[in-house]
Amino acid sequence: MSKKGVTILELLISITLTSIIVLLLIEVIISLNKVNNNENYASDDEIKRTEIIKNIESDFFKLKLNGLTINDNKILFIFEDNSTKELTINTNSLIYDNEKYVLETKNATYSTCFKYNYQDLDNNYYLITLDIPVIIKNKKDFKGDDISLTYLGLKKENTNYQLNYTC
């Protein structure tokens, strides 16, 4: 067989194989690009989100939440022993009990337009839900990224909750 050049068949096979590799490479590059652009919520922020929720909910349990007031971007939690802790929501950080939590994800911000709801339930129970959205530019809104807090408590004489909040 002559080795002076490539036949059309060899050329076609090479082009086909190269195309398959290029396609695979594009897929890998797209996936890597997603990580780079932080389209998926960065794992650092997932850990931080869990830490924020755990710290606040632990206080709800330990100190027993008994009231809540909202003033612009500041939420004041009032506990059974009349102690208070403040949560401040800024676009780039959350500050709870003097501890600051900054988002690491590129183009991610906390929304100061959070949702708060108080609901009376039967047997003197009440339910509060507080949802602070995390907005990531160019990413579809996903509830799993939000800082969602909840508390189910038993009503007492001095229970003092703001009933609703609209931003």
Next chain:
Amino acid sequence: MKKGFALLETIIVITFVSVSLLLLYGTFTNMFNNSEKNIIFDNASDIYKTYFLKEYLAMDNLNDLLKNENIINISCANFEKSDCETLIKNYHISNIYISKYDLKNYDKSKYKANFNEYLNSVTNKDNYLYRLIVEYKNNNTFSYASIGFGDNHE
């Protein structure tokens, strides 16, 4: 005399590179799937919601919930709580299940693939009789959280 690459050499190199890329792609896909599961399986806020649901429904006071079943789907109709539906709506709950805590065999074909995957991922390190599993639905995404209950005196 060889003046360039033979077809066989080209094919061997291309195959080697393809296999490497496929392995790399597989690794990344796994990483993405695992990171997604961190969000939809036992998400911190879902665990707290599940705990409050258990408290509200006073599940610890219920005896022999499963009878002879391994896993059952329950609803507000099973409880005498007038605001149960309100709680479910507020928490965006789509399904509530009770299973044996140490669940090994059940009919997987009856449940969603994600649900089966979740049950496969849970650990049975604590000593409970039952497991309350809650399926949450937000923007067409299902997430799962569970909590053990019922003392195991054995």
